[in-house]
Amino acid sequence: MSKSxxxxxxxxxxxxxxxxxxxxxxxxxxxxxxCATIIAExxxxxxxxxxxxxxxxxxxxxxxxxxxxxxxxxxxxxxNNNVFEVGSVxxxxxxxxxxxxxxxxxxxxxxxLGNNSVVGAGCRLTIPEQVSDNMMVYGKNCARKITxxxxxNQYLQREFLTKVLPNYHLLKKSRISASQxxxxxxxxxx
Amino acid sequence: MAHLLxxxxxxxxxxxxxxxxxxxxxxxxxxxxxxxxxxxxxxxSIYCSNxxxxxxxxxxxxxxxxxxxxxxxxxxxxTLTIRATTVSRIxxxxxxxxxxxxxxxxxxxxxxxxxxxxxxxxxxxxxxxxATSSNxxxxxxxxxxxxxxxxxxxxxxxxxxRLEKENRMFLHSSRRNYQHFxxxxxxxxxxxxxxxxxxxxxxxxxxxxxxxxxxxxxASEEVExxxxxxxxxxxxxxxLTSLPQRYVIPDLQPEFVADLFPIxxxxxxxxxxxxxxxxxxxxxxxxxxxxIKFKIHLAAYYYVPExxxxxxxxxxxxxxxxxxxxxxxxxQISTQIQFLQLIDVxxxxxxxxxxxxxxxxxxxxxxxxxxxxxxAQKKAYPLEKPRIxxxxxxxxxxxxxxxxxxxxxxxTAEYDDSSESQPTPDHISVVWKKGNKLVVKFSVIPxxxxxDQDEIRIGFIMRYTYHDKIISPLEQKEGKDVNIDVRHxxxxxxxx
Numbered sequence: 201m202s203k204s205x206x207x208x209x210x211x212x213x214x215x216x217x218x219x220x221x222x223x224x225x226x227x228x229x230x231x232x233x234x235c236a237t238i239i240a241e242x243x244x245x246x247x248x249x250x251x252x253x254x255x256x257x258x259x260x261x262x263x264x265x266x267x268x269x270x271x272x273x274x275x276x277x278x279x280n281n282n283v284f285e286v287g288s289v290x291x292x293x294x295x296x297x298x299x300x301x302x303x304x305x306x307x308x309x310x311x312x313l314g315n316n317s318v319v320g321a322g323c324r325l326t327i328p329e330q331v332s333d334n335m336m337v338y339g340k341n342c343a344r345k346i347t348x349x350x351x352x353n354q355y356l357q358r359e360f361l362t363k364v365l366p367n368y369h370l371l372k373k374s375r376i377s378a379s380q381x382x383x384x385x386x387x388x389x390x
Numbered sequence: 391m392a393h394l395l396x397x398x399x400x401x402x403x404x405x406x407x408x409x410x411x412x413x414x415x416x417x418x419x420x421x422x423x424x425x426x427x428x429x430x431x432x433x434x435s436i437y438c439s440n441x442x443x444x445x446x447x448x449x450x451x452x453x454x455x456x457x458x459x460x461x462x463x464x465x466x467x468x469t470l471t472i473r474a475t476t477v478s479r480i481x482x483x484x485x486x487x488x489x490x491x492x493x494x495x496x497x498x499x500x501x502x503x504x505x506x507x508x509x510x511x512x513x514x515x516x517x518x519x520x521a522t523s524s525n526x527x528x529x530x531x532x533x534x535x536x537x538x539x540x541x542x543x544x545x546x547x548x549x550x551x552r553l554e555k556e557n558r559m560f561l562h563s564s565r566r567n568y569q570h571f572x573x574x575x576x577x578x579x580x581x582x583x584x585x586x587x588x589x590x591x592x593x594x595x596x597x598x599x600x601x602x603x604x605x606x607x608x609a610s611e612e613v614e615x616x617x618x619x620x621x622x623x624x625x626x627x628x629x630l631t632s633l634p635q636r637y638v639i640p641d642l643q644p645e646f647v648a649d650l651f652p653i654x655x656x657x658x659x660x661x662x663x664x665x666x667x668x669x670x671x672x673x674x675x676x677x678x679x680x681x682i683k684f685k686i687h688l689a690a691y692y693y694v695p696e697x698x699x700x701x702x703x704x705x706x707x708x709x710x711x712x713x714x715x716x717x718x719x720x721x722q723i724s725t726q727i728q729f730l731q732l733i734d735v736x737x738x739x740x741x742x743x744x745x746x747x748x749x750x751x752x753x754x755x756x757x758x759x760x761x762x763x764x765x766a767q768k769k770a771y772p773l774e775k776p777r778i779x780x781x782x783x784x785x786x787x788x789x790x791x792x793x794x795x796x797x798x799x800x801x802t803a804e805y806d807d808s809s810e811s812q813p814t815p816d817h818i819s820v821v822w823k824k825g826n827k828l829v830v831k832f833s834v835i836p837x838x839x840x841x842d843q844d845e846i847r848i849g850f851i852m853r854y855t856y857h858d859k860i861i862s863p864l865e866q867k868e869g870k871d872v873n874i875d876v877r878h879x880x881x882x883x884x885x886x
């Protein structure tokens with residue numbers, strides 16, 4: 201697979217240094233920081249709108265370890281308005297909307313995240329399961345509880361990043377067509 | 391930072407406990423090491439760690455040692471923060487016409503935990519109109535009446551016991567004339583009451599009628615039956631509280647997550663440490679809770695030369711192996727260091743402190759040494775018998791029989807590039823020398839019976855000279871040099 205399969209919708213901010221490999225689709229208004237890594241190994245990675253993917257985040261659609269190949273290609277789907285904080289690792293196949301993955305958290309293969317969930321800093325979810333909505337995982341023992349309120353809206357943070365990141369970084373040009381690839385880069389003044 | 395917390399180099403305190411040097415104090419007046427166990431701890435001030443409010447001890451007692459304004463999360467025990475939300479409220483006028491309805495945005499506040507996202511709304515606490523946190527609802531202790539009656543009862547009992555004790559002392563004393571004490575025990579006041587026809591005040595002597603009666607608690611055999619649905623409904627762990635969550639609110643002990651209630655934050659104290667034998671302060675922090683400085687700061691780390699292991703060794707049992715130790719002098723005065731075997735100085739006896747004669751001030755040397763011996767022996771007398779050090783040594787160390795000179799610490803020396811032209815090391819065992827630091831080579835012979843992966847444990851005495859600047863008015867004006875023996879126990883590596 202080559203770089204040219206990366207699809208970036210209009211309005212997304214994807215820094216050039218970010219590593220996007222394979223069939224990766226980035227929805228509009230999504231912000232991807234320079235050192236994030238998104239790899240579509242076993243199948244495509246589809247990222248929705250309005251996500252923030254911070255530095256050192258690794259999102260991988262990994263090939264199964266035992267070498268099994270299912271009939272349909274697995275697709276890693278990420279919903280809208282999620283926040284992936286610094287150093288979080290995602291190897292699951294489905295993530296809903298409005299989730300927050302705090303720093304250094306880990307979502308293992310087979311763990312499907314619902315909506316409005318928070319995975320606390322350093323928490324690891326490794327056993328395949330469907331995490332119910334509004335789940336909060338926190339602390340060193342990964343204690344769980346259902347919260348009543350949603351995680352805070354990241355709208356202002358996203359707006360800020362959309363303004364600031366182009367000032368200091370080269371961006372991958374947002375285009376839906378994959379034919380020209382991401383070799384052309386948009387260079388911003390400033 | 392890691393070397394500050396390491397457990398490989400342990401020092402024996404004057405009380406016999408083994409601690410790393412960073413956890414020890416140094417009493418300048420007794421010229422001995424002290425640790426947290428053998429100093430008296432005193433509470434200096436009581437404060438809240440969150441709002442840094444300083445409370446008097448009586449006030450803190452009244453508030454049950456908890457801050458009135460700050461809360462902890464009942465779910466994860468982190469500090470709760472106050473968050474504001476704007477709620478738009480529609481004010482409908484009595485006429486009910488849609489035109490008269492006006493929208494006003496009102497700020498309301500609730501408590502929220504940033505760590506586990508618990509909010510006071512989970513506990514069904516209504517949002518507060520003001521940010522001042524004094525008016526948060528309090529939960530009522532169901533046993534408050536019982537507790538206060540018990541406290542009342544025991545207060546009277548302690549008072550009575552104290553009086554009885556005083557009476558006993560009074561009877562034993564040879565003085566028979568009670569008139570002396572008429573004023574002290576309020577006899578005149580009692581007489582005045584009697585004359586006025588009032589009931590006599592109880593002195594707690596033999597009138598048991600004045601004791602408030604408390605009903606003793608009775609254990610009952612009747613146990614509340616389990617609710618019916620406990621057998622039929624599946625357990626939802628997410629709705630139940632954990633044991634720590636229950637015990638942190640002992641009066642409620644909520645069973646369900648929905649019943650959790652914000653906990654008032656526990657107050658913190660600032661402590662000062664005092665030497666038990668000379669009653670001087672060893673550590674004294676500044677009074678204000680916001681300050682992190684100390685008025686008196688006698689940590690052993692600033693007075694006793696520090697020994698660090700340069701590299702953990704891998705040795706074969708029975709074979710001599712080289713061990714490098716780095717010695718640094720933290721004091722502002724240069725020092726002489728000698729190494730002795732542990733058996734050279736008996737463990738039980740108080741420290742032997744032989745004052746050495748300073749060569750520069752030779753003229754007063756004789757007099758000094760005499761006074762030095764007496765004061766050192768007098769001062770270094772331990773309060774309690776030190777405990778016996780339990781540290782199994784399994785290897786032998788060969789110590790160089792020389793005195794090393796370590797200059798005073800000089801913070802500017804680190805920025806001095808010209809230090810390359812240091813004088814050559816004065817002894818063959820000195821590997822490296824710079825400023826107040828010195829690396830000395832030792833030879834370690836692990837015992838024959840050690841097997842693979844065994845720790846190599848050695849011990850020795852570091853004898854260093856300490857310039858005692860404490861001037862007692864009876865003795866000479868300028869300080870004196872004393873030798874201090876510090877017993878070290880080291881784990882230097884493992885058997886290969």
